Amino acid sequence: MKNIEFLKKHNSISRHLGLIGVILALSIVFTILDSSFLTGMNLLNIVRQSSVMIIVAMGVTFVMISGELDLSIGGVACLTGMAVSKMMTSGIPISLSIVLGLLIGVVIGFVNGFLTTKFKLPSMIVTLATMNLANGCASLITGGTAIYNLPEKFEFIGRGYIGFLPAQVVFMTIIVIICGIVLAKTLIGRYALAIGGSDKVTELAGITVVRYKLLYFIFCGLCASFAGIILTSKLASGQPNLASNMMMDTLTAVVLGGTAMSGGSGTIAGSVMGALLLTIISNGLTINGVNSFWQMIISAFILIVTIIARREKDK
Amino acid sequence: MNEIIALNKIAKSFGNVKVISNISFSIEEGKVYALVGENGAGKSTICNIISGSLQPTEGSLIYQGKEYDYFTIQQAKEIGIKMVHQELQILPLMNVEENIFLGEESSRHGFADKNAMRSRTKELLDMVGLDVSPTTKVKNIEIAGRQLIEIAKAVNKNAKIVILDEPTSSLSNNEIEKLFTIVKKLKKQGVSFIFISHRLEEVFELSDEIIVFKDGAKVAQMNSKDTNEKEVIRLMVGREYSDFCQRERKHFGQVYFEIQNVSGEREGLLNNSYLPQKVSLKLEEGEVLGIAGLVGAGRTELIKIIFGALPKGSGKILIDGQEVIIKNSRDAIKHGMAWITEDRKQEGLILPDSITQNIALPTLRKHRNKLFIDDKALKELSKEYIEKLHIKTTGGDQQACNLSGGNQQKVVLGKWLSTNPKILILDEPTRGIDVGAKAEIYKLINELTEHGMAIILISSELPEVMGISDRMLIMYEGKVTGCISREQYSEELIMQYATGRKVDDEKY
Numbered sequence: 001m002k003n004i005e006f007l008k009k010h011n012s013i014s015r016h017l018g019l020i021g022v023i024l025a026l027s028i029v030f031t032i033l034d035s036s037f038l039t040g041m042n043l044l045n046i047v048r049q050s051s052v053m054i055i056v057a058m059g060v061t062f063v064m065i066s067g068e069l070d071l072s073i074g075g076v077a078c079l080t081g082m083a084v085s086k087m088m089t090s091g092i093p094i095s096l097s098i099v100l101g102l103l104i105g106v107v108i109g110f111v112n113g114f115l116t117t118k119f120k121l122p123s124m125i126v127t128l129a130t131m132n133l134a135n136g137c138a139s140l141i142t143g144g145t146a147i148y149n150l151p152e153k154f155e156f157i158g159r160g161y162i163g164f165l166p167a168q169v170v171f172m173t174i175i176v177i178i179c180g181i182v183l184a185k186t187l188i189g190r191y192a193l194a195i196g197g198s199d200k201v202t203e204l205a206g207i208t209v210v211r212y213k214l215l216y217f218i219f220c221g222l223c224a225s226f227a228g229i230i231l232t233s234k235l236a237s238g239q240p241n242l243a244s245n246m247m248m249d250t251l252t253a254v255v256l257g258g259t260a261m262s263g264g265s266g267t268i269a270g271s272v273m274g275a276l277l278l279t280i281i282s283n284g285l286t287i288n289g290v291n292s293f294w295q296m297i298i299s300a301f302i303l304i305v306t307i308i309a310r311r312e313k314d315k
Numbered sequence: 316m317n318e319i320i321a322l323n324k325i326a327k328s329f330g331n332v333k334v335i336s337n338i339s340f341s342i343e344e345g346k347v348y349a350l351v352g353e354n355g356a357g358k359s360t361i362c363n364i365i366s367g368s369l370q371p372t373e374g375s376l377i378y379q380g381k382e383y384d385y386f387t388i389q390q391a392k393e394i395g396i397k398m399v400h401q402e403l404q405i406l407p408l409m410n411v412e413e414n415i416f417l418g419e420e421s422s423r424h425g426f427a428d429k430n431a432m433r434s435r436t437k438e439l440l441d442m443v444g445l446d447v448s449p450t451t452k453v454k455n456i457e458i459a460g461r462q463l464i465e466i467a468k469a470v471n472k473n474a475k476i477v478i479l480d481e482p483t484s485s486l487s488n489n490e491i492e493k494l495f496t497i498v499k500k501l502k503k504q505g506v507s508f509i510f511i512s513h514r515l516e517e518v519f520e521l522s523d524e525i526i527v528f529k530d531g532a533k534v535a536q537m538n539s540k541d542t543n544e545k546e547v548i549r550l551m552v553g554r555e556y557s558d559f560c561q562r563e564r565k566h567f568g569q570v571y572f573e574i575q576n577v578s579g580e581r582e583g584l585l586n587n588s589y590l591p592q593k594v595s596l597k598l599e600e601g602e603v604l605g606i607a608g609l610v611g612a613g614r615t616e617l618i619k620i621i622f623g624a625l626p627k628g629s630g631k632i633l634i635d636g637q638e639v640i641i642k643n644s645r646d647a648i649k650h651g652m653a654w655i656t657e658d659r660k661q662e663g664l665i666l667p668d669s670i671t672q673n674i675a676l677p678t679l680r681k682h683r684n685k686l687f688i689d690d691k692a693l694k695e696l697s698k699e700y701i702e703k704l705h706i707k708t709t710g711g712d713q714q715a716c717n718l719s720g721g722n723q724q725k726v727v728l729g730k731w732l733s734t735n736p737k738i739l740i741l742d743e744p745t746r747g748i749d750v751g752a753k754a755e756i757y758k759l760i761n762e763l764t765e766h767g768m769a770i771i772l773i774s775s776e777l778p779e780v781m782g783i784s785d786r787m788l789i790m791y792e793g794k795v796t797g798c799i800s801r802e803q804y805s806e807e808l809i810m811q812y813a814t815g816r817k818v819d820d821e822k823y
Binding site for chain 2: 181185186187190191193194197198200201202203204205206207208264265
């Protein structure tokens with residue numbers, strides 16, 4: 001009984017029981033199949049592999065909670081990666097290149113938000129357009145070839161360590177904590193939930209819905225840009241086809257994490273776990289030597305089961 | 316008289332909560348049964364059981380001498396039970412004909428029989444008196460018309476029992492008359508009706524039998540001719556009518572709010588409502604100003620302009636003698652205004668959110684410790700209003716969608732009262748809520764004005780505006796046609812202004 005009381009009080013835990021269950025069950029299965037799954041090294045590896053997805057998922061979570069969609073994230077990441085690479089190889093200092101790169105995400109996020117709110121367009125279509133726009137621009141930078149010979153110091157972001165932790169894990173952790181607090185405890189977060197619940201009601205309550213939606217889109221663009229920078233640093237090269245799976249993977253992670261596609265509900269913890277789950281599936285299957293075609297099929301099944309488990313619980 | 320179906324000791328629980336218990340009555344051919352009772356008394360539940368969308372937990376249904384534990388939706392359809400829901404279930408992007416025949420398309424040799432459906436649709440539209448083409452998209456038809464289409468759909472094929480759940484709440488008087496004529500005509504052909512309404516006049520005009528529900532039980536079934544409104548209300552709530560709609564102004568203050576020559580962006584109609592033209596009004600502290608008029612006269616549009624939700628073409632708004640500029644609802648709230656909107660489900664509440672979340676929304680930015688939201692303060696806030704307004708709930712965490720209409724309206728009231736408004740605008744504040752909650756809202760209006768609040772009340776129910784306002788402004792096609800004080804109130808005079816038959820030229 002006490003446990004139930006505890007769970008009731010800690011709503012965020014009980015909400016995600018299904019997801020936690022699936023993650024634990026999968027971990028047990030993978031460990032039984034291959035004991036190297038449950039080693040400190042591999043667990044850290046999983047967290048590192050999921051860092052980029054989690055960072056992007058943070059932006060997507062805010063946008064989706066407020067009732068919108070952002071499909072341009074992959075395009076933004078790709079364009080940022082290419083632009084930053086081009087700038088650095090053209091002699092612009094690393095830090096300035098990074099700032100300008102992040103600005104790309106801010107600008108595209110602003111455009112997404114502006115078109116969506118100002119002209120009352122469906123954000124799915126708007127961001128589909130900006131996705132293509134960003135991908136097109138990314139290829140135009142070099143005419144479709146990769147950029148090599150990036151400065152060595154730049155590799156720190158995607159490959160370096162802070163203490164014993166990979167730098168990207170540290171970045172990710174900081175962003176997640178900030179987002180968690182912002183969503184749960186500040187106006188920006190509460191308004192996102194309210195706007196997703198009903199933007200009409202929220203507007204009438206004296207809240208400038210347009211301004212807040214703009215903010216969520218900009219933040220999402222910023223997250224995508226940062227992800228693009230990390231990926232580029234990790235690869236030590238600017239790739240014109242960077243982050244081609246990012247959009248679908250991230251949206252899947254966020255939805256798995258319990259954020260409603262129609263808006264109004266969702267949590268940071270859920271999105272983080274959604275991303276972890278996706279990574280665990282691919283990591284575990286790889287360790288066990290399952291080929292990538294079977295991986296796709298198996299992960300599809302696991303996803304369907306998880307979604308059904310979620311739905312049952314929500315009833 | 317032939318019995319069509321009978322209910323035998325029906326009970327229904329949701330979880331541990333028993334919503335109705337021990338309900339028995341039978342439905343005979345060609346009769347109109349009115350179900351009356353407060354919100355949450357179980358009227359809709361019983362209708363859903365009859366129409367097969369809910370299964371009773373106890374009791375049985377009897378049809379042609381056979382006992383059924385429940386009807387499936389299919390069975391109910393075969394028997395001829397048709398339900399017109401309160402929230403219309405009509406597909407806006409399909410046309411009239413497609414909606415009427417949805418799920419029961421006529422066919423010949425496996426192909427849709429367009430000609431048969433077309434001519435039948437025309438016949439039905441003729442019968443309900445709706446002048447549109449069968450191929451008109453429903454989204455281009457106003458709400459009242461959609462209601463008539465739903466009714467046409469219900470009586471299209473093999474209708475024996477038609478359930479009308481609050482069919483008149485979105486209709487004008489004219490359309491209500493039309494609806495009643497249809498009901499009376501079909502009744503002669505042997506169709507029975509179950510009619511739910513909060514408007515007792517209608518109940519008495521239309522029904523043969525009145526069944527009174529209270530707290531999930533049937534407390535009385537009477538022949539309409541043998542009873543009267545007073546008795547029905549007493550049975551429903553245990554109070555007399557005149558007890559709860561009283562007004563005595565106690566606070567007489569200065570003019571606090573004034574608008575001068577306010578017009579909409581242009582002349583003419585906007586979504587079937589006239590935009591206001593050169594409307595002026597004054598409102599004193601402690602006063603209730605009623606705004607009466609037919610549906611579409613531009614009352615709500617006037618409020619929208621005042622509140623910054625529609626653009627203002629010309630004119631001035633003054634608060635406490637100072638001209639103010641209101642561009643959006645944020646400005647309006649800053650100037651001490653609060654607006655209880657007409658449509659509480661779309662514009663008043665975030666239905667899946669909790670009571671606390673809903674109440675706290677407009678004042679969220681005030682309840683902060685520096686950057687962070689003070690959830691404890693929010694909980695206290697919602698507790699305060701739950702107690703003050705007697706919201707019946709399991710607690711502040713309950714979702715708004717699980718509350719009855721009256722309690723939902725109280726949450727909306729709580730939300731706006733928490734902003735400490737000086738001017739409260741009530742747009743149809745008692746639509747679709749029961750007599751008990753109505754009484755509480757009237758009492759609240761009296762209390763609030765006693766402390767100096769100025770209130771604008773819009774209502775389509777004439778007895779309500781007449782009962783609770785001190786002065787009344789009457790609008791017709793976007794213009795103010797008259798303004799009368801309480802001593803002058805008479806239904807006849809108000810209707811003359813409201814229909815444009817009498818127009819005063821003075822400025823108010």
